[in-house]
Amino acid sequence: MEADGFDLKSLLDPEAAGEVIRVMQICNACRYCEGFCAVFPAMTRRRQFDEGDVGYLANLCHNCGACYHACQYAPPHEFGVNVPQALAAARNDSYAAYAWPxxxxxxxxxxxxxxxxxxxxxxxxxxxxxxxxxxxxxxxxxxxxxxxxxxxxxxxxxxxxxxxxxxxxxxxxxxxxxxxxxxxxxxxxxxxxxxxxxxxxxxxxxxxxxxxxxxxxxxxxxxxxxxxxxxxxxxxxxxxxxxxxxxxxxxxxxxxxxxxxxxxxxxxxxxxxxxxxxxxxxxxxxxxxxxxxxxxxxxxxxxxxxxxxxxxxxxxxxxxxxxxxxxxxxxxxxxxxxxxxxxxxxxxxxxxxxxxxxxxxxxxxxxxxxxxxxxxxxx
Ligand code: SF4
Ligand code: SF4
Known part of the structure; x- marks a missing residue:
């Protein structure tokens, strides 16, 4: 916890952040969408993802949907990968997390x-x-x-x-x-x-x-x-x-x-x-x-x-x-x-x-x- 009450570790909703981390780990193994936007190159520079990475990647995504339409692991596949939706949920959550006061x-x-x-x-x-x-x-x-x-x-x-x-x-x-x-x-x-x-x-x-x-x-x-x-x-x-x-x-x-x-x-x-x-x-x-x-x-x-x-x-x-x-x-x-x-x-x-x-x-x-x-x- 920082002096101004700003906790760097548990700002985001754990469910939304967890889903981003789950899909990013799948994407990092697949990397099919590497050239689609700025999110995927940023993802490939990481092996592990923490909450801060989630806030960063979520705000780097502009919700175009290209990776969803191209994804072979999107629902109904059992992996259920939906990157735009996972990032959108975390992004909305991040607005509240960074709000001041x-x-x-x-x-x-x-x-x-x-x-x-x-x-x-x-x-x-x-x-x-x-x-x-x-x-x-x-x-x-x-x-x-x-x-x-x-x-x-x-x-x-x-x-x-x-x-x-x-x-x-x-x-x-x-x-x-x-x-x-x-x-x-x-x-x-x-x-x-x-x-x-x-x-x-x-x-x-x-x-x-x-x-x-x-x-x-x-x-x-x-x-x-x-x-x-x-x-x-x-x-x-x-x-x-x-x-x-x-x-x-x-x-x-x-x-x-x-x-x-x-x-x-x-x-x-x-x-x-x-x-x-x-x-x-x-x-x-x-x-x-x-x-x-x-x-x-x-x-x-x-x-x-x-x-x-x-x-x-x-x-x-x-x-x-x-x-x-x-x-x-x-x-x-x-x-x-x-x-x-x-x-x-x-x-x-x-x-x-x-x-x-x-x-x-x-x-x-x-x-x-x-x-x-x-x-x-x-x-
Ligand atoms: S969205 Fe799907 S196709 Fe694209 S990198 Fe992730 S898992 Fe691979
Ligand atoms: S929806 Fe987001 S992550 Fe997917 S290609 Fe578009 S900008 Fe990139």
């Missing part, structure tokens, strides 16, 4: 419900407070030009809430990352590993079924009917880049505000609006696509316990971008006040639940990619 780990248990309630509470509270505190003629009035949003909600308040939430989210992410790193025994091998992980994330090359390069021409994920396509990879990329563009739009808006004394809303062709509009549109397409792809996932590969978490996160992210676009569309009408309240409510709720949602998948997967790049370089 630790008592909040319980929020990963019925995560779909928690995320839905968290975002709804943010929405209800913001809309309710604004309706109660702002005079109706102001709330339902038409406000034009720079500073229009701040006639509904003062900028100090609009910025203070996300600032307070962000401080908590950043600390929670740093602590979660630290827990993951220590539990898995990952080693920092230098900036070359970081660059490799950034490249793998930027191109999502593993989702293309290509472990060696960044090209977009890999076969993609199996569809379960002997085919494969790149749909998951494309929707993942749209979601990731859409999110980053929206983040960039907010950052540029902040520079406009504090650096140039310019107040939102900005013109339709100004940088914050252009970045936010493109980001919002591709984020809507990406999340809608991921929702459809999730439903299409082969039942044998899918881990049903984690579905609520996946759907709730995807839908919340969709609403963050959709309400942002809606605000852009109605900002010069009397619906601006209510749409601003709804958008802010969804955004506040979404950011508050971030450390206890599927978002942590990006965090731990990135850490696993850094560790994997280092291992590959050293071996």
């Amino acid at each position: 630790a008592p909040f780990a319980v929020l990963f248990r019925r995560n779909g419900l928690f995320v839905t309630l968290g975002v709804s509470a943010g929405l209800a509270l913001t809309v309710g407070l604004m309706l109660a505190m702002i005079a109706p003629q102001l709330f339902w009035g038409v406000h034009l030009g720079e500073g229009a949003f701040y006639r509904i909600m003062p900028h100090t308040m609009m910025a203070a809430v996300p600032l307070a939430i962000s401080a908590f989210v950043v600390v929670s992410f740093v602590m979660g990352w630290r827990r993951y790193w220590r539990h898995t025994g990952a080693k920092w091998g230098g900036f070359a590993d970081l660059v490799d992980a950034v490249k793998a994330s930027a191109t999502l090359r593993h989702l293309g079924g290509d472990t060696s390069s960044g090209v977009l021409s890999g076969p993609g994920c199996p569809t379960g009917d002997d085919g494969s396509n790149n749909a998951r990879r494309i929707y993942h990329q749209l979601t990731m880049y859409g999110f980053l563009l929206c983040f960039a739009a907010t950052s540029v808006g902040t520079i406009y505000h504090y650096g140039f004394g310019r107040e939102a809303p900005y013109g339709y062709f100004e940088l914050p609006v252009v970045l936010g509009t493109i980001g919002g549109v591709i984020l809507c397409i990406g999340t809608a696509g991921l929702f459809v792809e999730k439903r299409r996932l082969h039942p044998s590969v899918r881990h049903d316990d984690g579905l609520g978490m996946d759907y709730a996160f995807i839908v919340s992210l969709f609403f963050v971008s959709f309400t942002g676009l809606l605000l852009l569309a109605v900002r010069e009408t009397s619906f601006m006040g209510v749409t601003l309240a709804i958008h802010l409510g969804v955004v506040y709720g979404f950011f508050l639940i971030l450390p206890f949602s599927k978002f942590v998948h990006g965090l731990y997967r990135f850490a696993a990619l850094i560790a994997s790049a280092g291992e590959a370089r050293r071996s």
Whole structure:
């Protein structure tokens, strides 16, 4: 047991971790899937597997299902090897294990419900407070030009809430990352590993079924009917880049505000609006696509316990971008006040639940990619 109460040895559910160790031992003798993804090369570098290895391999897997469809030992074979499902169960468990503050780990248990309630509470509270505190003629009035949003909600308040939430989210992410790193025994091998992980994330090359390069021409994920396509990879990329563009739009808006004394809303062709509009549109397409792809996932590969978490996160992210676009569309009408309240409510709720949602998948997967790049370089 470590000083902060973090026990490195018994973090994961023994049943889920045990099943990963069992199938990995079979796979390590077979090695048929060696070139499928980053999991199998990492597996071959080990003779024995401990709990830390389980946390590492589980977060290195992107649940494409290729190894299940190719496996001669999959059910109904008596070995019953189902690598994607075993890793998915351990991966979901690892989110709770690395969560900070630790008592909040319980929020990963019925995560779909928690995320839905968290975002709804943010929405209800913001809309309710604004309706109660702002005079109706102001709330339902038409406000034009720079500073229009701040006639509904003062900028100090609009910025203070996300600032307070962000401080908590950043600390929670740093602590979660630290827990993951220590539990898995990952080693920092230098900036070359970081660059490799950034490249793998930027191109999502593993989702293309290509472990060696960044090209977009890999076969993609199996569809379960002997085919494969790149749909998951494309929707993942749209979601990731859409999110980053929206983040960039907010950052540029902040520079406009504090650096140039310019107040939102900005013109339709100004940088914050252009970045936010493109980001919002591709984020809507990406999340809608991921929702459809999730439903299409082969039942044998899918881990049903984690579905609520996946759907709730995807839908919340969709609403963050959709309400942002809606605000852009109605900002010069009397619906601006209510749409601003709804958008802010969804955004506040979404950011508050971030450390206890599927978002942590990006965090731990990135850490696993850094560790994997280092291992590959050293071996
Ligand atoms: S998933 Fe099946 S085929 Fe692939 S390495 Fe493991 S045991 Fe072999
Ligand atoms: S499901 Fe895909 S990513 Fe996961 S271990 Fe199998 S081949 Fe690798």
